Each structure stands twice: as C-alpha cells, then as structure tokens.
Amino acid sequence: MRCTTRHGVYTSSSDPATLRVLLWRRALDPHIGRWSLPGGRLRPDEDTETSIRRQLAEKVDVKTLTHVEQLGVFSAPNRVPGPRVVATAYLGLMPSDVDPVVPEDTAWHNVDDLPRTAFDHADIVLEARERLRAKLSYTNLGFALAPKQFTISALRDLYSAALGYPISATNLQRVLSRRGVLVPTGRTAAPGRAGGRPAALFRFAHRDIRVTDPFAVFRPPAASSNRRSRTRGPGSKPVT
Amino acid sequence: MRCTTRHGVYTSSSDPATLRVLLWRRALDPHIGRWSLPGGRLRPDEDTETSIRRQLAEKVDVKTLTHVEQLGVFSAPNRVPGPRVVATAYLGLMPSDVDPVVPEDTAWHNVDDLPRTAFDHADIVLEARERLRAKLSYTNLGFALAPKQFTISALRDLYSAALGYPISATNLQRVLSRRGVLVPTGRTAAPGRAGGRPAALFRFAHRDIRVTDPFAVFRPPAASSNRRSRTRGPGSKPVT
DNA sequence: GCAAAAGTGTTAGGCTTACACCCATGC
DNA sequence: GCATGGGTGTAAGCCTAACACTTTTGC
Secondary structure (H helix, E strand, O other), X not given: OEEEEEEEEEEXXXXXXXXXXXXXXXXXXXXXXXXXXXXXXXXXXXXXXXXXXXXXXHHHOOOOOOEEEEEEEEOOOOOOOOOOEEEEEEEEEOOOXXXXXXXXXXXXXXXXXXXXXXXXXXXXXXXXXXXXXXXXXXXXXXXXXXXXXXXXXXXXXXXXXXHOOOOOHHHHHHHXXXXXXXXXXXXXXXXXXXXXXXXXXXXXXXOOOOEOOOOOOOOOOOOOOOHHHHHOOOOOOOOO | OEEEEEEEEEEOOOOOOOOEEEEEEOOOOOOOOOEEOOEEOOOOOOOHXXXXXXXXXXXXXXXXXXXXXXXXXXOOOOOOOOOOEEEEEEEEEOOOOOOOOOOOOEEEEEHXXXXXXXXXXXHHHHHHHHHHHHHHHHEOHHHHOOOOXXXXXXXXXXXXXXXXXXXXXXXXXXXXXXXXXXXXXXXXXXXXXXXXXXXXXXXXXXXOOOEOOOOOOOOOOOOOOOHHHHHOOOOOOOOO
C-alpha cells in the first residue's frame, strides 16, 4: 500500500470571475497523459503541509500559498487501477494577483469546466470547492484569495466566483467590516476611464484563518451584555 | 513509513452528563501500557470507514456506530518515537443507551478528564470533541448520540454534555423542530416518582447526517418567497 | 449635464435567546 | 394543595438581504 499526497491549488488568477485549479498531465501509467492534481512523496523529516509547500515550489514554481488545509483521505480500494493507493488531499489557495510561471505540462483549469481527469481527481477538486465555499462564509478565508490591497468590488468578484452566485458589494462590505475582518487602508484606487467614484482600498485585518461566525445556533449563555459573545469559543464562560 | 488508522469513539453512555471516549492500553512498545485510541491496519479490500467499523466490532465489540467521520491525517515527523508513523484519525459516535461489553484492557474515559495517553492521542481526542461540538450546531448530528426515542430533557442533557455548557430545553426543542430535525412520536414517557408532567417522546427525522443550517452568511439570492431557502445548497438558483 | 461606479441609509424579515406563564402528574 | 418537571406564548435583540438614495468621478 502506498500513501501519497495530492495538492489542490486554487486561485482566481488572471480572470477574477472564475475559480481555477492547477493540474498537470501525468507522465506515467496508469492514466498517462490525463490531467491530475500535482502530488508526490512525503520526506522522512517533513509533515504533510511542509511537503506540499516544498513540492509545489520545486515542481511548479508555486511559492505563494496563502493557505493550506487538509481535505481528507481518499481510500476507496479501486480508486486507482493496479496496486492500492491511498491519497491524502489538500486544498491550497493563492492570491488572485500572482501568476506563477508553470511548466509546459501544467495548466490552470476552470473548476466549473474541468477536463477529463485521472482517477478520482475530479471528485477531489469538487470537494475542495465545497470546502472553500463553506469556509468563505464563516471564516476570514478571503484573505487567502485577495491581493494585499483591494477594492470592495474586486473582492465581490472573488467571492462571487468562488461561491458561484452573485454577491452584493454593499452587504459584503458591511458584513466583513462588522466582523472585523476588513480594514480600510485610507487609500483609494483611481477610477477607470468610464469615470465613477474612486473606490476605497481595504485589506484583511488578519492573514491567518480565523472563525468569524462560530455558532450557527446553540451558543453558550451570554457573557454579561457583551455584544461580541458570538465570536468566542465554546469554552468561554460568563465572567460573573 | 507506515499508515495507520486511529479510531475515536464517543458516547455519553451510562452517565448522560459526560462525553466519553473509548481507550485501550497499548500492548506493545513504545508507550506500552499507556491509554491509546483503538486502531489497526487497513485490509486491501476495504476503505478506511469499513476498516474502522470492522475493527471496532471485532476487537472491542462496538457494533453500533451511528456515525463515522474522518478527522484528518496526523503526520508530524516525530509524533511517534522510532520509525515514522502517519495516522488517519476518525470520529465515531454511538447512542447513549447502548453499552457494549468491552475487553479487560479497554475503558471509557471522560473527555474532560483524560488520563495520560500514548503519543498525540490526547490532541486527537480534543480535535474530535471540537468537531462534534461544531457539527451539533449546524447539522442533525444529535441523531448519532440519542436513543431512538427520547424526551427533550434527555436530549438537552446529551447536548449540554457534548457542548460543555448548559442548553435550554425550551429552545433546543424549538430550534430542532423548526428545522425539521425532530419529530414527535405521539407517545409520552412516564413521570418519575417525584411527579411532574409526562414528557413527550421524540425521534430524529433522519438517521444520516445532514446540514441543517448551511450558511452563516453570504447566502445565495432568495428563490422566490420560499422561507426555507437557507436549507438549500449553494448551487440552487432562483426558480424563475 | 449625464452616465457610471462606489458608498450610505433604511427597512423588513428571519432566527435565536430569554423569561414569564400555563399544564399535568405524584404524593 | 403543592412541589416538580414539562411545555407554550411572547417579547427583545441581533443579523443579513434588499433596495432606494447620495457621492464622486470622466467625458
């Protein structure tokens, strides 16, 4: 039995209206020539996340992963023809404004229009997309997709592409600001040639993942009259 | 490198006010004699979930897992002394009213008061607890902990134990009923010897996991005037 | 001035929490 | 009758979605 890792790298680079994944063509049988998620072997001295960052940097020049997260183990006995292979799949994200030089046999693919892939890699990609969609709603994960500075409408395009349906810039700004996720930089972007009011530039308050809307329901008893009690962990107790 | 599985089995059996995990004493070095999560090897013809159900049934007579879910891969290079071991950890749940006969070297432990464990198994247990807590809030996962029929106050005790803080029976009933998670059976339980109104008996509407509160925010545009739009997936579009 | 893009004000509705109050039973 | 546990009514608060309206720019 072999244990491998498979890396999903997502971005909306170049075209901000699409969510893309980096695939390469398999150089070996089985499924030689088909598009597949980049992957490779774990070195003895590294954990899986370190391994993924190293391999993506070495093999496809992707050095700017802003977030890496484990998706899970794919272990169906016949998911790969021939000897049993158990794969651990990851979701990696990079900002929309970086565009690494990728090798000849590697290309970005629109997640909503995947080519035929090797093995179960299409399933892995779709599971990664669901994970991303969910976490955009209850965490600050947008930081991993956005440039360091951005306008609200640019951020709206990113969220709309990742979620798959239109998002209102008005409410996006309000929700993320109230949660303390978004911070104004004070600067503005120049308007396009069609005119329009110059857009304010924002940045994310934190560049590590945080849960910003932890409890759908069954929240712990309110701690005094603190309005921000929703942002606390389940272990928090009333101060009194 | 070895790939193993580690099984976390949680319940609130016997004492409904505590959340418990099944541990056994290691029979081999390293860390011989310490409490550890049950685990074992994957057979060639089974995937990981099948493997876990089989091993728990064979080795510790736990045959009634109502839910099994992957936690993730634990891969830190030195998490186990000696040769490298990468473990895939699982969360398994069973109802509070079953009490399997477990072997001599196996025992239930209160999750809030763990003994010294082998390796990083205490970390795994705590991560499993966090997963359970989160999913109780936005899914119907309570079905996996509850008996087939139960009173609201019994269910409240289960939720309170798992979440770690008191839950109101009033609101638990209302929220789960409105979401369609809970269904009245029409029957009632006899009151205790201290008297009191007989409690109505309920059951879970479904016995497979479902997301009941999918979007904290950034919901898709409302589909007509359907009040249940929150229960739809992100791919749903307006009907018109 | 006018179109275009960005941002603000305001309203409405959904959902959960909190709490007061009514119900049914044993003793 | 009264204590005890169970269940309902209701009001308040928070939050997001929707949309009208204002602001600032290019031409």
